[in-house]
Amino acid sequence: MSVNDPVTPEMSFPEGFLWGTATAAHQIEGGNVNNDWWAWEHNPDSGCTESSVDGCDSLHRWPEDVELVAGMGLGAYRFSLEWSRIEPAEGEFSLAALDHYRRICAACRERNIVPVVTFHHFTTPTWLTARGGWEASDAPEVFARFVARVGSHFGDLIGWACTINEINLIGVMGYALGSSPPGVKDDFVRHLAVNDAMVKAHRLAVDALRSGPGKFPVGLTLSMDEMVADPGGEDILAAAQEVLEDRFMRATTGDDFMGVQCYSRVHFGPEGQAPNEPGVPLTQMGYEYWPQGVEHCARRAAAITGIPVLLTESGIATDNDTERITYISEVLRGVRRALDDGVDIRGYFVWSLLDNFEWSLGFRPKFGLHSVDPKTFARRPKPSASWIGAVARANGLVPAPA
Ligand code: BGC
Numbered sequence: 001m002s003v004n005d006p007v008t009p010e011m012s013f014p015e016g017f018l019w020g021t022a023t024a025a026h027q028i029e030g031g032n033v034n035n036d037w038w039a040w041e042h043n044p045d046s047g048c049t050e051s052s053v054d055g056c057d058s059l060h061r062w063p064e065d066v067e068l069v070a071g072m073g074l075g076a077y078r079f080s081l082e083w084s085r086i087e088p089a090e091g092e093f094s095l096a097a098l099d100h101y102r103r104i105c106a107a108c109r110e111r112n113i114v115p116v117v118t119f120h121h122f123t124t125p126t127w128l129t130a131r132g133g134w135e136a137s138d139a140p141e142v143f144a145r146f147v148a149r150v151g152s153h154f155g156d157l158i159g160w161a162c163t164i165n166e167i168n169l170i171g172v173m174g175y176a177l178g179s180s181p182p183g184v185k186d187d188f189v190r191h192l193a194v195n196d197a198m199v200k201a202h203r204l205a206v207d208a209l210r211s212g213p214g215k216f217p218v219g220l221t222l223s224m225d226e227m228v229a230d231p232g233g234e235d236i237l238a239a240a241q242e243v244l245e246d247r248f249m250r251a252t253t254g255d256d257f258m259g260v261q262c263y264s265r266v267h268f269g270p271e272g273q274a275p276n277e278p279g280v281p282l283t284q285m286g287y288e289y290w291p292q293g294v295e296h297c298a299r300r301a302a303a304i305t306g307i308p309v310l311l312t313e314s315g316i317a318t319d320n321d322t323e324r325i326t327y328i329s330e331v332l333r334g335v336r337r338a339l340d341d342g343v344d345i346r347g348y349f350v351w352s353l354l355d356n357f358e359w360s361l362g363f364r365p366k367f368g369l370h371s372v373d374p375k376t377f378a379r380r381p382k383p384s385a386s387w388i389g390a391v392a393r394a395n396g397l398v399p400a401p402a
Contacts, residue, residue: 022351030052031054031055032052032084034088036133040181061377073392077108114160122169134198152213163205195248222301284318315350335348386401
C-alpha cells in the first residue's frame with residue numbers, strides 16, 4: 001500500500017471537509033515582548049524553561065509559512081492575531097499590524113487556503129494585565145472592541161473565526177494550577193470569575209464580528225480531554241467536567257460551530273486528578289498516547305452543543321515522525337467512525353505547521369509537520385507533511401508512506 005493508492009469509500013471524508021494546520025502568534029512570530037506570556041517566560045519563579053525570543057521568526061517568514069500550507073495541499077490555515085501588536089497601548093490601534101494580518105489572510109485567499117483566524121490564543125497585552133487582566137471589570141468589552149476593530153479592517157477576508165482559543169484554560173491554568181500567567185494557585189473564586197469573564201468576552205466578540213463586514217462561521221475552541229473516573233472518582237469527574245468543559249459548551253448557544261481540541265485522556269480518582277494508567281505509552285508532553293480521545297470529545301461536544309464541530313487542533317509531541325503519522329491516522333479513523341454515526345464534523349487541523357515554542361516547556365516538544373532550524377529558521381518538511389497533504393488531496397485516509 002502507498003500514499004498514492006485510491007482511498008476506499010469507507011475511509012473517504014465528506015465533500016468540503018476542511019483539512020488544515022494550525023499555529024499561534026506567540027508560538028511562532030518572535031519578538032512578542034508586550035504581552036503577559038513574555039513577562040511570565042522571564043519570571044524566574046514561573047518554571048518556564050526558556051524565552052520565546054524569536055519564535056520561528058514567522059513575523060518575517062509568514063509568506064513562507066503560507067507557501068508551506070499551500071505546498072502540502074491543505075485547504076485551510078488556522079493562525080492567531082497578536083492582540084498586543086494590534087493594540088500596543090490601550091485604545092491605540094496599529095494600522096501597520098492590522099495590515100500585516102490582512103496580508104496574511106489575502107495571501108491565503110490567493111492560494112485557495114481558507115484563513116481561520118483566532119483572536120485570542122493565550123496572550124494578553126501587558127497594558128490590560130497591568131490593570132487586572134481578565135479580572136478587570138471591563139475586560140470582555142475591551143476584548144470585543146479589539147475584535148470589532150479587526151473585523152472592520154479585514155473581516156471581508158476571514159474564512160472562519162475562533163474568538164478565544166481554549167477558552168477554558170485561561171481560568172484553570174492561571175488561577176487554579178498556577179502554570180500560566182498570572183500564576184495564581186488554587187483560587188476557585190477567582191478561577192470561576194475569570195471563566196465568567198471569558199464567556200462574556202466570547203459572546204460580545206461573536207456579536208462584534210457578526211455586525212462587521214464579511215460573513216463567516218464564528219465559534220470558540222475548547223481544550224477537552226477524554227475524562228474517565230477511576231473507582232470512587234465519579235463525583236470529582238462530574239465536577240471537573242462541569243467546570244472545565246460543560247460550562248463553556250453551554251455558552252456556545254447561537255454559535256456556528258465549536259472548536260474541539262483534544263490531546264489525551266485524564267483520570268479522576270476520589271482525591272482529584274489521578275495518575276495515568278500504567279502501561280499506556282506517554283508522549284513528549286507526558287500525556288497518555290490516546291488518539292481515540294478525539295473521537296470521544298467530538299461526539300461529546302456535538303451531543304452537548306448541537307452545533308457542528310471543527311477539530312481546530314490535534315497532534316502529538318514526538319521526535320518520531322512515524323509515530324505522528326500513526327497517531328493522526330488513528331485519530332482520523334475515530335473521526336470517520338463518528339461521521340458514520342452522523343456526528344457533524346466539518347474539518348481537521350493538525351497542530352502544528354512548525355515545531356514551535358510550546359509555552360512553559362519551550363522549544364523541546366516537537367509537534368510540527370516541519371522542523372525549524374534554531375539558527376537559520378529554515379523549515380524542513382517531515383514525512384508527515386507530505387502524508388497529511390496526500391490525505392487532504394484524496395479527501396480520505398491514505399496509508400502511511402512505506
Ligand atoms: C494549545 C497550543 C499548544 C498545544 C499543544 C493547545 O493547548 O492551543 O497552543 O501548543 O495545545 O500543547
